[in-house]
Amino acid sequence: MNDDELLARSIVDPSAFEPLVEGHSTALHAYLARRVGPDADDLLGEVWLAAFKSRASFDARRGGARAWLFGVARHVLLAQLRRPRAAEWQGGIQCDGIDDGWDRVDERLMADAAGPALREALASLAPGDREVLLLVAWEQLTPTEAAAILDIPAGTARSRLHRAREQLRVRLNVAGSVPSHASDTRSS
């Protein structure tokens, strides 16, 4: 039974939801940890609760279960960033009036001794472009899945990805293109 079918079954048999928790927690936790650090431990439970409670809203037309789960995680993350406690993160890049928490990500990259050139290059990207790039590079999502998560047309996601790659290439002064795993060839 694939993930889409498990979600369907979980409507009448909630225990069918449990394999999803087991199978996707590591990826969702990584997504959260890359953006809010240790707070990911607390947020992961919130994500799964939100996903369970809204599982009837999963719409396969808009992408598979994996993309939907990341969409829920992103929603929980943005809600977290809107909370008063997020005031400490002021200075984050505004995206549609929302702090996207980039400063927090940047701090983590710095702590992990990521190259300053890479950090600068990422910081220079438009938030929307960067979000697509990182969903593809870090979460191993396809551009189409990223589009579903961000509720943008797939073509827009692809153009954002292309633009982000180009800017990174210029900034890092290396020739390159998106590697094969960042294309839309992977089945979802």
Added chain:
Amino acid sequence: MTGPGDTKHRDAWDELVAAGQTRPPDASVVRDAMTAVRGAAAQERRSDESVSTGRRRPWAPRWAIAAAAGGAVVVSVVAWTLLAPSGPDRPVGPLVQGPGNTSTAGSPGTANPSVTSTQSPGETDVQGVGPLAGSDMASCAFDYNAETLADRGFAFDGVIIAVGPEGGSGYPLQDRIVTFSVTHWYKGGSGDEVSLDMWGPGVGAAGTDSEYGAAYSIGTRLLVSGEPRWGGAPLDDAVAWPCGFTRYYDEATAAFWAAVFE
């Protein structure tokens, strides 16, 4: 494309990917998440058990039942699989709670909406009766009835004032961002206007322009209910639900909705 031997490129991408590496969560973190989900499931079961006391009418989505039975179901929320278009029911007046899962008012399959125009939002008003035409082109997760309606995150009575660009990523049904002037909020919102995703305007049961589109235009007055796409606040990435949960306005149905959401 750069060849696999392009070490510069590979290094740049690898550096980006490596920069995103994190430690896997502690087992206790996943265990806590699982416990939270099980708790929510138990709460849900308790709620369902109240059915036997008469406080809550049982229902089960057709597609979910099929999935539970092992059928190869293409999941979707409001779960339209587009396999078997059914005739629009005609819900005039209060719904009658009948046996089983389906509860509708009036006789199902009686009237097509009185569509006065087809496509082209803004050119001619479209006003019908019952479920929004075209939105029934699906097999739905939930039957429309008083209880499932009451469970929706938001509900309002409004008039379409704008039909925007596609709201989704090339979805088969081509959602649009539709803006309403809200006449009355039943649940989940406030304010004079609201924009949400809705399946694209077409001609519904009567037309030819769009196989799956719904019949509406600027000026169409609808009773709309739905859910936030990702959960959360009612109008976060709000999506109007088809399958009877979005209907053409009429006084009797509006009165019924008012009673449901009171």
